[in-house]
Amino acid sequence: MQIHREGSRILMITIGGLVLLNAAVKVFWPAAVLVALGLSAVLFLVILQFFRHPERTIPVMDDNTVYAPADGKVVVIEEVDEPEYFKDRRLQVSIFMSPVNVHVNRNPVGGKVAYVQYHPGKYLVAWHPKSSTENERTTVVIETEKHPILIRQIAGAMAKRIRTYLTPGQTVRQGDELGFITFGSRVDILLPLNATTAVNIGQTVRANKTVIANLTP
Numbered sequence: 001m002q003i004h005r006e007g008s009r010i011l012m013i014t015i016g017g018l019v020l021l022n023a024a025v026k027v028f029w030p031a032a033v034l035v036a037l038g039l040s041a042v043l044f045l046v047i048l049q050f051f052r053h054p055e056r057t058i059p060v061m062d063d064n065t066v067y068a069p070a071d072g073k074v075v076v077i078e079e080v081d082e083p084e085y086f087k088d089r090r091l092q093v094s095i096f097m098s099p100v101n102v103h104v105n106r107n108p109v110g111g112k113v114a115y116v117q118y119h120p121g122k123y124l125v126a127w128h129p130k131s132s133t134e135n136e137r138t139t140v141v142i143e144t145e146k147h148p149i150l151i152r153q154i155a156g157a158m159a160k161r162i163r164t165y166l167t168p169g170q171t172v173r174q175g176d177e178l179g180f181i182t183f184g185s186r187v188d189i190l191l192p193l194n195a196t197t198a199v200n201i202g203q204t205v206r207a208n209k210t211v212i213a214n215l216t217p
Contacts, residue, residue, distance in 0.1 A: 002053045006163060006180045014047055050182075053104055056208035058175040061110065063144050066195070066213040068205040069108040069151055069178060070187040072097040077197055082190050085115055085141055085150055090190040093197060093212055095205060097185050105181065106207045107142060108189060109149050110174035113166045115141035138164045138179070142172060147215050150190035153181055175208045192216070 003011070018040040025036040058067060076094035097103055118138045136155040141148050153162050161182040166172060181187075195213045199205060205212070 002055070003048065003051050006051060006161075006182065010182075011044075011047065011051065014044060018044060050099060050103065052102060054102060056106070056175070056206075058208050061174050063109070063111075063146070064215045064217050065211055066108045066149065066189065066191065066215065067106070067175065068095060068199075068207050068210040068212050069189060070095050070097055070103070070105050071101040071206050072187075072204070074199050074201055074203045074205060075186070076188075077199070077201055079193065080190075082150065084117070084139055086148075086190070089193055090150070091193050091195050091197070091213075092188055092190055093199065094186055094188045097181070097187070102207065103181050103185070104207065105151075105153060105178040105187060107166075107172050107174055107176050107178050108151060108212065109142055109144050109147075110172060111142045111144040111149075113140065113168055113170045113172060114143045114148060115139065116164060116166055116168055118162070118164070136162060138162050140164060140166055140178065142166075144215075146217075147192055147195075150188075151178065152188040152190070153179055154186040154188065155181065189213075 022036050022040055026033050072095040074093065075096045076092055078092055079089055080092045082088065082090040116138065120136055138153045140151045142151070153164060155162055162179065164179040165177055189212060191213055192215065194216045197213045198211045
């Protein structure tokens with residue numbers, strides 16, 4: 001299993017902390033050493049699986065196909081006012097990522113990065129309606145040949161570490177890494193109103209595998 005680079009520091013800190021904890025248990029409570037070792041192993045494996053980085057290739061690259069940028073569950077499909085970049089009505093699809101999901105975020109489309117903006121904010125639960133506008137978040141806009149697509153990485157109650165790897169002016173490929181969010185969160189995709197959605201509320205999706213929507217050619 002490949003581990004994402006974002007997990008290196010956290011995993012090293014976890015190992016160090018668990019070694020010290022188990023050493024303390026051995027000294028002050030030797031009868032509980034086996035229990036402590038077992039619980040430590042479980043905790044380490046839970047954190048380790050969070051940073052797993054599976055290889056994901058897009059079946060067919062297509063300028064008119066929008067793939068899921070994250071693993072998780074679709075929690076929103078609705079028209080909204082987008083005040084930050086487009087300043088008009090857009091079709092929003094939101095994906096909630098639980099702590100057990102893969103948390104690598106990927107480019108749902110390919111094109112030129114037109115906008116990247118980080119916003120500090122609150123840490124409401126990721127499925128809260130106001131999390132899109134009030135939580136800590138980073139907004140990215142990728143311009144395809146005909147349709148600009150907005151992707152918003154949103155921190156949740158547990159997720160307080162957003163990483164975005166794109167920069168304005170950069171040309172990106174569909175399916176490549178966009179960023180990473182630590183410990184559960186949400187990703188919004190803002191599409192043109194004439195886009196045709198290919199998912200339903202409550203549906204489980206996988207980055208680079210599930211088609212979110214189809215754009216009008």
